[in-house]
Amino acid sequence: MTMKKMTEAQLAELETDLNAIREEVLEDLGERDARYIRRMVRLHRSLEAGGRIMMPFGFLPPVFVAATATLGIAKILENMEIGHNVMHGQYDWMNDPSLHSQTYEWDTVCTGDSWRRTHNYEHHTYTNIIGKDRDYGYAVLRLTDDEPWKPWHTLQFINYILLSVFFQWGVGLHELETEKLRSREISWREKLPFLKQFARKGGRQAFKDYVFFPLLTLPVAPVVLAGNVGANLIRNLWSSTVIFCGHFTQDAETFTEEECEGESKGHWYLRQLTGSSNFTGGRWLHILSGHLSYQVEHHVFPDLPAHRYPEISGKVQAVCRKHGIHYNTGSFASQYGTVIKRILRHSLPGKMAGLARAA
Numbered sequence: 307m308t309m310k311k312m313t314e315a316q317l318a319e320l321e322t323d324l325n326a327i328r329e330e331v332l333e334d335l336g337e338r339d340a341r342y343i344r345r346m347v348r349l350h351r352s353l354e355a356g357g358r359i360m361m362p363f364g365f366l367p368p369v370f371v372a373a374t375a376t377l378g379i380a381k382i383l384e385n386m387e388i389g390h391n392v393m394h395g396q397y398d399w400m401n402d403p404s405l406h407s408q409t410y411e412w413d414t415v416c417t418g419d420s421w422r423r424t425h426n427y428e429h430h431t432y433t434n435i436i437g438k439d440r441d442y443g444y445a446v447l448r449l450t451d452d453e454p455w456k457p458w459h460t461l462q463f464i465n466y467i468l469l470s471v472f473f474q475w476g477v478g479l480h481e482l483e484t485e486k487l488r489s490r491e492i493s494w495r496e497k498l499p500f501l502k503q504f505a506r507k508g509g510r511q512a513f514k515d516y517v518f519f520p521l522l523t524l525p526v527a528p529v530v531l532a533g534n535v536g537a538n539l540i541r542n543l544w545s546s547t548v549i550f551c552g553h554f555t556q557d558a559e560t561f562t563e564e565e566c567e568g569e570s571k572g573h574w575y576l577r578q579l580t581g582s583s584n585f586t587g588g589r590w591l592h593i594l595s596g597h598l599s600y601q602v603e604h605h606v607f608p609d610l611p612a613h614r615y616p617e618i619s620g621k622v623q624a625v626c627r628k629h630g631i632h633y634n635t636g637s638f639a640s641q642y643g644t645v646i647k648r649i650l651r652h653s654l655p656g657k658m659a660g661l662a663r664a665a
Contacts, residue, residue, distance in 0.1 A: 310576065324575050370533060383594065386545060387612070420480075420500065430608050434560045449554050548596070557644070585636060587638050602633065606622065
């Protein structure tokens with residue numbers, strides 16, 4: 307896809323317009339925002355406790371379903387609305403060590419330090435730049451014609467399913483840079499410090515869910531183990547789907563390194579606006595997505611409290627209309643449908659993909 311062409315003067319005006327929205331929110335931050343995130347933390351803790359307490363009684367099918375779903379929702383809430391947003395620095399201004407971006411450690415196998423490097427810095431700096439943003443396809447999916455087709459891409463829908471099922475592990479291992487290991491740009495020795503950190507964090511997470519809590523309820527350990535596996539699966543499938551809908555819809559643009567050389571802040575804003583996707587829904591859909599249903603707003607303002615995105619969405623849309631920029635949004639189902647189409651289309655070589663697109 308080709309990035310919209312704007313003059314430097316137009317980009318400067320775009321920067322001014324979006325900066326004004328950002329400053330308005332920053333000036334209004336206060337107790338309302340603090341109450342919100344603390345309420346989410348309390349809700350997460352209540353849900354997790356409820357799920358854990360119900361789980362030993364999971365030999366009763368209705369209780370098993372309720373316990374697994376409750377624990378799964380607790381994990382979603384902690385990862386999406388709390389952990390992801392806190393680690394972006396959205397609540398650093400509160401000076402609360404438990405909610406500070408540099409000290410928060412979330413309930414998933416990816417370490418906070420690794421996430422801050424690969425996501426906060428790499429992805430949000432080089433969003434959708436092919437060859438720079440390794441989140442684009444997670445090194446296992448071809449999602450643009452800018453990436454050469456290889457025979458193994460034919461099976462990439464299977465890779466997508468596996469990535470979704472084991473999403474926390476895929477994210478946790480993302481910093482391993484397997485593509486560079488394969489090409490020998492880097493060595494395994496260079497990755498040893500990361501692997502040690504990953505093994506410690508992943509080991510603790512696996513021990514907690516698959517050893518400690520089952521052993522704590524030994525007579526019904528298999529039931530508790532199955533429930534914990536189910537809760538993690540619920541979290542993995544949901545979080546991967548939300549993230550894919552925010553980044554890989556049909557209208558989400560990609561960019562070349564040459565297009566982005568020496569870019570201004572206005573150009574960076576333009577890239578965030580055109581490379582992101584929103585989806586519509588009710589209040590709890592937004593909360594459980596970590597408000598990444600407003601991925602456009604998140605990419606433009608990653609350090610503003612995410613619960614503010616619905617309030618500023620209309621203003622961002624007005625800026626897009628003013629500058630003739632497509633604001634990519636749609637229903638959750640329709641956006642996810644275009645993600646699936648994109649994965650399938652780019653599993654084919656160029657000519658066949660063109661026929662699939664025409665069909």
